[in-house]
Amino acid sequence: MKNTNLEILQTENENLKRENQQFVQQLKQLNERLEESDAFKSHFLSNISNEIINPFTSILGISQNILSLGANEISQIHAMTTLIYSEAFDLDFQLRNIFAAAKIESGEITLEVVPTHIEVFMSDILNNLRKKAEKRALVFNSDFHFSEQTFATDPEKLRMIVVNLLMNAITFSEQKNCIQIVATSSENGFSLSINNIGKPIPEKDLKVIFDRFKKLDTSINSVNIGHGLGLSIIKDYLDLMKGTITVESSAEKGTTFTLVLPPLENEHDNLLMDDEMLFNSSNSELF
Template sequence: MKLSDKDLIDELKRRFDENSQALTELKEMASELQRVNKKLTESEKLKSNFISNINNEIVNPFASIVGLAHSLAHLKEGNWEKVKVMAKLIHAEAFSLDFQLKNVFKAAEIEAGEAAPAYSIVNIPEIIDRISEDFKLEALAKEIEIITDVCNEIDFFKTDVDKLSIILNNLISNAIKYSFKKGKIDLKVCLQNSNLEITVTDYGKGISPNNRDLIFDRFERFDSGINTPNRGHGLGLSVTKALIDLLDGHISFETEINKGTKFKVIIPNPGDWVKIDGFTGNPDELFFNQPDIF
């Protein structure tokens, strides 16, 4: 069949359009592959940074504990003042190691989808006092005063004591790290519309504008030393945010450079339908398992 000049031109135009469309799709696929490859490269780099920093946070306290224990074992009899100093240092390093490991394990639970809330009746004043005491040595090292204020209307609150403890620990640790020497930290806990409201305020370095959208990113590293997440590897605050989300809560912050940062956490009352596992002021123990009492 003989094609007319018009038919030939139309066929060539159709094939040109098809080839042009195929070329456009090929370019889009190549661009997408480049984007995915870049993202994977960045992800691997960030994870490597994360692992490197986590390794330091675990190895350093452990090495200190081993070194202090060795020195303690070789002290001469009767040198009790040095024994007391070394015992306090060992306790501080052991607490730091335990604190970091809890964050790592909790992050793993969250990733595995195994971090469902386990509710109990929590003694709020007791847990606040305990956390304040836990960070006493770390705060004293920078001559920082931790001021706690538990409103009179709150004694007990229904929540997950383990998650609440980690949330408070991370916020206090972050506040101490980025406070100036001889400063103070305000920790206030109240009830607002039956919900638990927690505010942690430091008067230190503040969060740089470049980092404010990144502080809850688990793998992000920052270009400045201003209020990067806990211990500098982005794990503490990311775990805090994830735990608050699991409790259907909310976290926000206000910050100003060289004037400090205020974190505000709202944890809702889960309601009467939630099963209670017991009564506690300590994430490591339940005093009894009698939900009908409440």
């Protein structure tokens, strides 16, 4: 009987040791993740200041130069105005991502579902980003198949998703290349695939690419909003909208992000389908 009790105690002790070792290992992994996240947050905040301050400084400097030009120097004024637009575009993109991430962190995101004219919606985004692509000698090759012209979704959040994916494609494409954009819609939903040719994403990074405050480019002077913040926003928005996203990357075929979204239902069942109510992008927006 004593031997039996001793064996039971030894077994329980061994089990407790194993559980304790597993618990300690989990704590170590959690601590490593927290340290990694805190380190990147500090790095991110210090670098993002430059990402915001530099465009502001450029805009102020260029504007001052324009004021000093004469009325007969219209070509120089036009060139400087183009630079101002480019800097303002980048700043707008950065700030929208930061504000979106802040709302997600605070739990203040809700869906605003309206019927969206999907072809107009997609064309408008491509037109707004075309100059950005052309600066790197990139061309958009779009292939749209919309059996349903209107799609019930949150257009502002879908716009953030699509713009972030395209900005990533522009940033990480090799120059003088083509970015392939394939979009389809039906009564079952909307799908979008964006492919760019560039340096492939390592297999190990594909598992963490959508993590908040996880960046793939570790260079001290580079903070890429797409891989550091934009993709996590995309994932959070898609989770809210019951959508999915996958990524494939290889040296031969490039990198392809594919998202699938179902049509959303309005909680109050009050979607209006009149042409005047269809969501079209405001011309006042930079993207």
